[in-house]
Amino acid sequence: MKKEIWAIGGGKGGTGKSVLSALFATRAAGKKKKVILVDGDLGGGNLHTFFNISPDKSSLNDFFEKKIDLKDTLIDTKISGLKLITGDMRSYNPLSVKYIQRLKFYRHLKQLDADIIVLDLGAGTALNTLDSFLLADKMILVSTAEITSIENLYLFVKKIIVRKIKDMLSYEGFRDIDQTILKTVLNSRETIKFSDFIELLKGMGKDQEKIVTDGLGEVRINLVLNQIREKVLSKYGISLKNILKRHYNIDALFSGYVNYNDKVRELANGDADINSVFKIDEIGSSIDFISGNIKKGSDVNFNEL
Ligand SMILES: Nc1ncnc2c1ncn2[C@@H]1O[C@H](COP(=O)(O)OP(=O)(O)O)[C@@H](O)[C@H]1O
Numbered sequence: 001m002k003k004e005i006w007a008i009g010g011g012k013g014g015t016g017k018s019v020l021s022a023l024f025a026t027r028a029a030g031k032k033k034k035v036i037l038v039d040g041d042l043g044g045g046n047l048h049t050f051f052n053i054s055p056d057k058s059s060l061n062d063f064f065e066k067k068i069d070l071k072d073t074l075i076d077t078k079i080s081g082l083k084l085i086t087g088d089m090r091s092y093n094p095l096s097v098k099y100i101q102r103l104k105f106y107r108h109l110k111q112l113d114a115d116i117i118v119l120d121l122g123a124g125t126a127l128n129t130l131d132s133f134l135l136a137d138k139m140i141l142v143s144t145a146e147i148t149s150i151e152n153l154y155l156f157v158k159k160i161i162v163r164k165i166k167d168m169l170s171y172e173g174f175r176d177i178d179q180t181i182l183k184t185v186l187n188s189r190e191t192i193k194f195s196d197f198i199e200l201l202k203g204m205g206k207d208q209e210k211i212v213t214d215g216l217g218e219v220r221i222n223l224v225l226n227q228i229r230e231k232v233l234s235k236y237g238i239s240l241k242n243i244l245k246r247h248y249n250i251d252a253l254f255s256g257y258v259n260y261n262d263k264v265r266e267l268a269n270g271d272a273d274i275n276s277v278f279k280i281d282e283i284g285s286s287i288d289f290i291s292g293n294i295k296k297g298s299d300v301n302f303n304e305l
Pocket residue numbers: 012013014015016017018019020122123226227228258259260261262264265266267268269
């Protein structure tokens with residue numbers, strides 16, 4: 001099996017990125033995979049609490065600051081096959097992690113002995129977060145059905161796209177000409193339709209158009225809805241997918257949804273055991289379903305909701 005990195009992001013805090021990262025990782029370990037769960041929420045990491053692990057253990061901080069080997073930051077969990085890298089940075093400023101360090105981090109991450117690496121990116125749209133997201137094999141975005149959360153996800157995708165295009169254009173030597181356009185797109189208050197954006201770039205030449213189209217083809221987003229309280233809200237997943245197609249010309253996949261459940265809430269306080277949460281039928285089966293979809297690149301269709 002090819003080693004895969006799954007990155008979980010989504011702009012807004014509190015949607016359930018950490019919970020879902022932990023559940024995806026636990027499930028994969030249950031399938032006898034070698035799994036590493038990474039708390040990439042530098043500054044606000046809390047994954048260790050889900051596994052009742054003390055925050056004093058070595059963390060990513062030691063990799064970035066003390067230059068210890070990444071494999072020496074691995075911590076065993078009670079779940080067989082699942083190791084954790086914590087992101088508890090306390091006084092550490094995540095923005096100070098340089099691009100080069102990030103690339104090194106990625107290189108080392110890929111070399112770790114694992115079948116699957118689950119990377120919880122935390123909230124926000126810092127460049128580090130966007131870059132890590134774009135480097136992953138599986139790009140997963142989590143939102144609740146709340147409008148603010150959906151708006152954040154939408155903005156996250158926009159930033160992802162702009163970042164991707166900017167990267168590709170500068171790589172191909174179009175850095176200067178396209179800065180102005182990209183700035184306009186990023187700063188616009190209303191959403192610029194992506195088709196209009198493509199038109200703008202087309203006017204600048206065939207090469208730019210191709211670069212943009214190819215770049216977007218590489219952005220394969222898996223959407224997950226979480227904390228769903230009424231089944232009807234799960235249909236937002238389909239709407240979101242359609243909106244991303246219409247506005248950004250992105251083929252996102254709606255991988256599935258997870259219900260709101262009180263036991264899951266307790267997990268974040270360290271009051272519940274992750275395996276027991278997994279055994280709650282509606283949670284375990286959703287995580288199975290969603291993981292399967294992400295792995296296969298399949299998604300939910302309207303009739304299944
Ligand atoms: N499906 C769910 N049902 C109930 N509570 C949830 C669910 N998913 C997440 N939560 C709760 O929401 C809060 C935020 O979750 P967390 O995973 O820490 O979010 P994030 O990592 O996106 O900031 C936590 O208290 C968590 O227990």
